[in-house]
Amino acid sequence: MEPDRSLGWNDALDASWQSIGALGAPGRVSRIDRGWSSVMRHADDTDPLRVRNLFVDVAVGDWVVPSDDGERVDHIIERTSAFTRRASHEGDRFEADVLAANIDVVFLVHAFGSPPNQRRLERELVLAYDSGAEPVVVLTKVDLVADPEPTRRELAEVALGAPVLIVSGLESIGIDPVLDHARGNKTLAFLGASGVGKSTLVNALLDSEVMDTGHVREGDQRGRHTTVAAQLLRLPGEGWLIDTPGVRAVSLWLSGDGIERAFADVFDLMDHCRFRDCKHDREPGCAVRAAVDAGDLDPRRLASLERLVAEEHALEEEQERFMRRADRRRKPRPTD
Ligand SMILES: Nc1nc2c(ncn2[C@@H]2O[C@H](COP(=O)(O)OP(=O)(O)OP(=O)(O)O)[C@@H](O)[C@H]2O)c(=O)[nH]1
Numbered sequence: 436m437e438p439d440r441s442l443g444w445n446d447a448l449d450a451s452w453q454s455i456g457a458l459g460a461p462g463r464v465s466r467i468d469r470g471w472s473s474v475m476r477h478a479d480d481t482d483p484l485r486v487r488n489l490f491v492d493v494a495v496g497d498w499v500v501p502s503d504d505g506e507r508v509d510h511i512i513e514r515t516s517a518f519t520r521r522a523s524h525e526g527d528r529f530e531a532d533v534l535a536a537n538i539d540v541v542f543l544v545h546a547f548g549s550p551p552n553q554r555r556l557e558r559e560l561v562l563a564y565d566s567g568a569e570p571v572v573v574l575t576k577v578d579l580v581a582d583p584e585p586t587r588r589e590l591a592e593v594a595l596g597a598p599v600l601i602v603s604g605l606e607s608i609g610i611d612p613v614l615d616h617a618r619g620n621k622t623l624a625f626l627g628a629s630g631v632g633k634s635t636l637v638n639a640l641l642d643s644e645v646m647d648t649g650h651v652r653e654g655d656q657r658g659r660h661t662t663v664a665a666q667l668l669r670l671p672g673e674g675w676l677i678d679t680p681g682v683r684a685v686s687l688w689l690s691g692d693g694i695e696r697a698f699a700d701v702f703d704l705m706d707h708c709r710f711r712d713c714k715h716d717r718e719p720g721c722a723v724r725a726a727v728d729a730g731d732l733d734p735r736r737l738a739s740l741e742r743l744v745a746e747e748h749a750l751e752e753e754q755e756r757f758m759r760r761a762d763r764r765r766k767p768r769p770t771d
């Protein structure tokens with residue numbers, strides 16, 4: 436029997452499942468507690484199966500095939516998207532630690548009432564594109580400003596093609612367009628700085644007090660961190676929301692083509708440089724420098740790109756060194 440589409444099952448997952456012989460009965464991980472997964476079998480499952488995660492790195496949002504006896508996870512269906520971070524423990528530093536899986540749309544939350552931060556948004560866009568999810572920019576706390584336009588314009592400038600929504604979680608303004616992104620039983624997630632208004636927005640979406648909202652500390656705009664359990668939450672109407680502290684605070688795990696997508700405008704320019712190996716420094720015929728000089732490209736955006744590329748290279752080099760060391764350790768064992 437095909438898994439429940441209203442739980443988020445889709446064609447891509449189905450194709451992956453068919454490719455492993457349509458084994459078993461896939462269900463979706465709604466929460467994880469110390470080596471145990473709660474697996475929902477259908478969208479209305481109020482009593483999820485509890486299975487052990489033995490030798491598998493399961494994340495909230497994963498579709499898994501439990502063993503026939505229902506005791507452990509046998510397979511993880513190939514993810515359509517994954518939010519990962521570097522595992523923090525030294526030993527397996529370069530194993531990506533998957534925090535959440537199969538997110539279709541990730542909202543990058545910024546707030547009115549503090550200066551717009553293009554550099555942060557650029558970094559979040561890279562992360563979102565790398566994950567495989569589609570980014571949507573959400574500007575919340577619109578109730579704090581008389582004219583949202585200047586902030587909107589500044590952030591939309593770096594959002595390139597990604598949609599930009601304007602909302603207030605506190606006053607429930609603009610909530611329906613956010614929920615529209617969940618149509619088709621999509622799975623949503625929120626990413627953004629602490630205190631930006633994520634919990635308040637989530638509460639407005641769920642139309643109930645699922646999470647405690649921290650009170651603003653005297654004198655600043657930052658809320659207390661109050662979310663504890665990783666959860667897959669059902670949205671009113673249709674769709675799902677993954678809200679885990681891990682995803683919210685995710686650090687940059689660079690892989691794939693996130694940088695190319697988030698900086699598509701700059702990469703387009705680079706294609707027009709006279710020399711293929713242009714460093715975009717002082718070479719003649721550099722389209723990137725020309726755009727900066729003409730005021731068409733913000734030099735801070737270029738610097739931001741350079742930083743992210745450097746970070747990616749450093750990470751890759753570190754990863755290679757790590758792999759070589761691991762290889763050397765394995766060498767003396769010819770039976771491997
Ligand atoms: N004026 C106004 N204040 C808001 C809005 N949304 C959130 N706030 C306030 O901003 C503070 C932080 O909001 P939270 O929703 O806790 O922020 P968060 O992003 O979940 O914060 P973390 O849990 O630290 O990640 C709280 O005091 C909220 O009341 C809004 O739309 N308008």
Ligand SMILES: [Zn+2]
Pocket residue numbers: 705708709713714715716718720721722723724
């Ligand atoms: Zn150039």
